[in-house]
Amino acid sequence: MATMTMIQALNSALDVKLGDDPDTLIFGQDVGYFGGVFRVTDGLQKKHGMQRCFDAPISEGGIIATAIGMGAYGLRPVPEIQFADYILPAFDQLVSEAARLRYRSNGEFWAPITVRSPYGGGIFGGQTHSQSPEAIFAHITGLKTVIPSNPFDAKGLLIAAIEDDDPVIFLEPKRLYNGPFDGRHDQALKTWAGDPTAEVPEGHYTVPLGKAAIVRQGSEATILAYGTMVHVAKAGIADSGVDAELIDLRSIVPLDVDTIVASVTKTGRCVILHEASRFGGFGGELAALVQERCFWALKSPIERVAGWDTPYPHAFEWDYFPGPGRLAKALMRTMENH
Amino acid sequence: MTDNGLPLRLHIPQPVARPGDASRFDYLSFAPGAAVQRPAFDTPEAELREFPYGLVRVIGEENAAWDPGLDPETMRSGLRAMLQTRLFEDRMFRAHRQGKTSFFIKSTGEEAIGVAQSLALEPGDMCFPTYRVQGWLIARDYPLEDMINQIYSNEKDPLKGRQLPILYSARDYGFYSLSGNVGSRFGHAVGWAMASAYKGACHIALGYIGEGTTAEGDFHEALTFASVYRAPAILVITNNQWAISSFAGIAGAEQTTFAAKALAYGLPGLRVDGNDFLAVWAATKWAADRARANLGATVIEFVTYRVAGHSTSDDPTKYRPADEPSHWPLGDPIERLKVHLIDMGEWSEERHAQLESELTETLRAAQRAAEAIGTLGKSKPSVAEMFEGVFKELDWRAIEQRREIGI
Numbered sequence: 001m002a003t004m005t006m007i008q009a010l011n012s013a014l015d016v017k018l019g020d021d022p023d024t025l026i027f028g029q030d031v032g033y034f035g036g037v038f039r040v041t042d043g044l045q046k047k048h049g050m051q052r053c054f055d056a057p058i059s060e061g062g063i064i065a066t067a068i069g070m071g072a073y074g075l076r077p078v079p080e081i082q083f084a085d086y087i088l089p090a091f092d093q094l095v096s097e098a099a100r101l102r103y104r105s106n107g108e109f110w111a112p113i114t115v116r117s118p119y120g121g122g123i124f125g126g127q128t129h130s131q132s133p134e135a136i137f138a139h140i141t142g143l144k145t146v147i148p149s150n151p152f153d154a155k156g157l158l159i160a161a162i163e164d165d166d167p168v169i170f171l172e173p174k175r176l177y178n179g180p181f182d183g184r185h186d187q188a189l190k191t192w193a194g195d196p197t198a199e200v201p202e203g204h205y206t207v208p209l210g211k212a213a214i215v216r217q218g219s220e221a222t223i224l225a226y227g228t229m230v231h232v233a234k235a236g237i238a239d240s241g242v243d244a245e246l247i248d249l250r251s252i253v254p255l256d257v258d259t260i261v262a263s264v265t266k267t268g269r270c271v272i273l274h275e276a277s278r279f280g281g282f283g284g285e286l287a288a289l290v291q292e293r294c295f296w297a298l299k300s301p302i303e304r305v306a307g308w309d310t311p312y313p314h315a316f317e318w319d320y321f322p323g324p325g326r327l328a329k330a331l332m333r334t335m336e337n338h
Numbered sequence: 339m340t341d342n343g344l345p346l347r348l349h350i351p352q353p354v355a356r357p358g359d360a361s362r363f364d365y366l367s368f369a370p371g372a373a374v375q376r377p378a379f380d381t382p383e384a385e386l387r388e389f390p391y392g393l394v395r396v397i398g399e400e401n402a403a404w405d406p407g408l409d410p411e412t413m414r415s416g417l418r419a420m421l422q423t424r425l426f427e428d429r430m431f432r433a434h435r436q437g438k439t440s441f442f443i444k445s446t447g448e449e450a451i452g453v454a455q456s457l458a459l460e461p462g463d464m465c466f467p468t469y470r471v472q473g474w475l476i477a478r479d480y481p482l483e484d485m486i487n488q489i490y491s492n493e494k495d496p497l498k499g500r501q502l503p504i505l506y507s508a509r510d511y512g513f514y515s516l517s518g519n520v521g522s523r524f525g526h527a528v529g530w531a532m533a534s535a536y537k538g539a540c541h542i543a544l545g546y547i548g549e550g551t552t553a554e555g556d557f558h559e560a561l562t563f564a565s566v567y568r569a570p571a572i573l574v575i576t577n578n579q580w581a582i583s584s585f586a587g588i589a590g591a592e593q594t595t596f597a598a599k600a601l602a603y604g605l606p607g608l609r610v611d612g613n614d615f616l617a618v619w620a621a622t623k624w625a626a627d628r629a630r631a632n633l634g635a636t637v638i639e640f641v642t643y644r645v646a647g648h649s650t651s652d653d654p655t656k657y658r659p660a661d662e663p664s665h666w667p668l669g670d671p672i673e674r675l676k677v678h679l680i681d682m683g684e685w686s687e688e689r690h691a692q693l694e695s696e697l698t699e700t701l702r703a704a705q706r707a708a709e710a711i712g713t714l715g716k717s718k719p720s721v722a723e724m725f726e727g728v729f730k731e732l733d734w735r736a737i738e739q740r741r742e743i744g745i
Contacts, residue, residue, distance in 0.1 A: 069466075103500055
């Protein structure tokens with residue numbers, strides 16, 4: 001066991017897979033010699049060889065098309081898109097090809113690719129380095145979408161994603177790379193040191209896709225969150241004084257609907273928290289599922305706390321970012337109805 | 339700033355002839371076959387830069403440098419597959435008109451491309467087809483009945499009713515899953531080829547794209563990756579002059595050739611008579627030899643002509659002269675190979691007529707067998723198939739939704 005940041009845990013996952021599967025390979029912009037702009041692939045080319053981890057042209061569509069072709073051949077490529085904000089040139093490849101290849105060929109071809117991409121805000125990255133595009137992938141039948149919230153999960157989920165035979169969009173909350181962040185931006189930066197989830201085994205293990213984690217047991221309300229928002233939720237719960245149960249979804253496709261339903265049935269209240277803009281966000285799907293399955297257990301309307309319906313604004317980072325204060329208000333609102 | 343007094347002018351390309359105009363192709367000029375040398379396959383790209391502007395041609399040419407010297411038996415196999423492809427497509431086009439399926443696409447006039455490449459490449463190679471190379475499958479003896487079952491989306495459809503007619507997938511025949519989105523598999527060919535190189539295997543990839551689709555980013559991305567990583571691939575542009583109703587000029591043909599797109603990527607570009615079975619064969623072999631020698635990808639433009647409409651959904655006489663196909667200067671691929679074999683003393687009109695009736699009979703039998711299962715709407719795979727294969731394993735959504743419709 002070692003103490004790892006999320007970056008080190010992701011690096012360790014890739015190191016494990018390059019070591020145990022000769023068909024796994026990594027490519028993307030700046031991932032080779034340099035080791036990636038966030039250092040996630042640091043040292044992998046040197047350790048595993050030039051062909052296992054190499055630089056790609058600035059061509060997201062080309063990167064994903066190439067990965068799909070490799071996947072169809074029988075490899076397990078792990079392409080990196082440098083920021084999730086830049087994944088859109090590859091959208092056609094993901095939607096029209098990766099997601100449908102198995103279905104349309106009746107299982108003759110498939111694309112076992114894992115597309116890693118840093119996403120989310122909290123780093124003053126403006127519109128082009130802060131977005132949370134998970135809902136647009138969740139809507140595409142045939143893609144899996146995974147979002148870890150801590151180093152232990154990051155490694156186990158990434159290994160599970162690479163070993164999965166379906167295409168996986170693996171979104172890494174970049175604000176969590178070097179330490180947990182609960183949205184209290186005016187406080188000193190925290191590191192992962194001392195956090196129990198930063199205790200990460202060196203070798204191979206998996207965290208299964210589609211299994212949510214109950215991060216905090218509670219009785220009065222259920223919070224559904226993923227990525228950075230798991231940490232924001234902890235702070236919001238503390239601020240609100242509400243005894244809320246916190247569920248880290250870990251993957252939104254496959255979605256652990258059973259854990260969600262069991263919790264909301266128990267607490268009778270549900271608050272959904274995500275960074276992405278509210279309208280059409282994944283919270284809408286979660287709210288619909290909870291309403292369909294838990295309606296008679298609900299004691300108050302389902303709340304959504306999310307980014308505003310604007311592009312991600314640079315100077316207004318903390319006005320946009322759904323912090324613990326907004327969550328605490330929503331929790332208290334949901335308690336007013338009883 | 340230069341003030342030359344001239345207003346700027348927006349150029350909108352127009353074809354030389356629309357319905358009612360006289361058909362003409364005099365804007366195309368083709369040098370004789372002997373004018374184009376056949377370089378060694380390992381010639382450096384820098385010495386190949388005239389080829390995108392020439393035309394590799396063999397049949398009917400004196401001293402054609404690219405003559406592959408094929409034996410008559412192989413040529414007869416090609417003739418047979420091309421003829422079977424044409425008869426098959428004519429029959430399926432009629433089946434569409436009879437309401438037996440929803441959609442169909444013909445490759446009339448372009449049969450030499452899919453057929454010659456299918457026969458020239460190796461069994462383990464993989465082609466990433468467009469919907470106009472059905473001849474690839476026919477040349478490799480894919481069961482006609484299964485092709486028809488797919489077209490009818492009936493109970494025996496190998497793709498379980500999930501795909502539009504002719505968007506086949508046939509891995510064992512080196513034929514990658516087709517899609518109606520043009521161009522989006524061109525980069526897969528490069529990725530597949532890179533994987534083959536990564537594994538140290540010996541197989542190469544063949545990607546197809548239409549001249550109209552060279553305008554998509556997919557084309558340029560694929561050429562970039564092919565060039566950067568020296569992927570063992572053959573990247574084919576089938577220039578059949580028309581993209582539905584848009585002439586090749588809308589994709590840039592007024593300015594240069596499509597083969598010349600290769601130049602900017604540092605890839606060899608060959609421009610080849612796509613209606614010449616022997617030229618297609620020779621160019622394919624040259625590019626394959628090059629790829630297998632770790633010398634990377636070759637771009638080949640096959641100059642051909644789409645004799646039929648784009649699909650069953652358009653009437654070509656609405657956007658081009660009705661007699662334009664008969665003016666196409668490079669002739670018909672089946673007729674040309676037939677005459678060539680007859681001139682060699684290896685074929686005859688009688689044998690040709692006999693072959694045609696034999697192939698028609700085979701086809702009739704296949705169609706009868708498929709129709710005994712059912713045409714579109716009369717027979718279909720189990721509805722449970724609708725939910726299978728989205729993921730490797732069914733997720734709860736599929737299980738619940740299947741239950742919702744009672745299966």
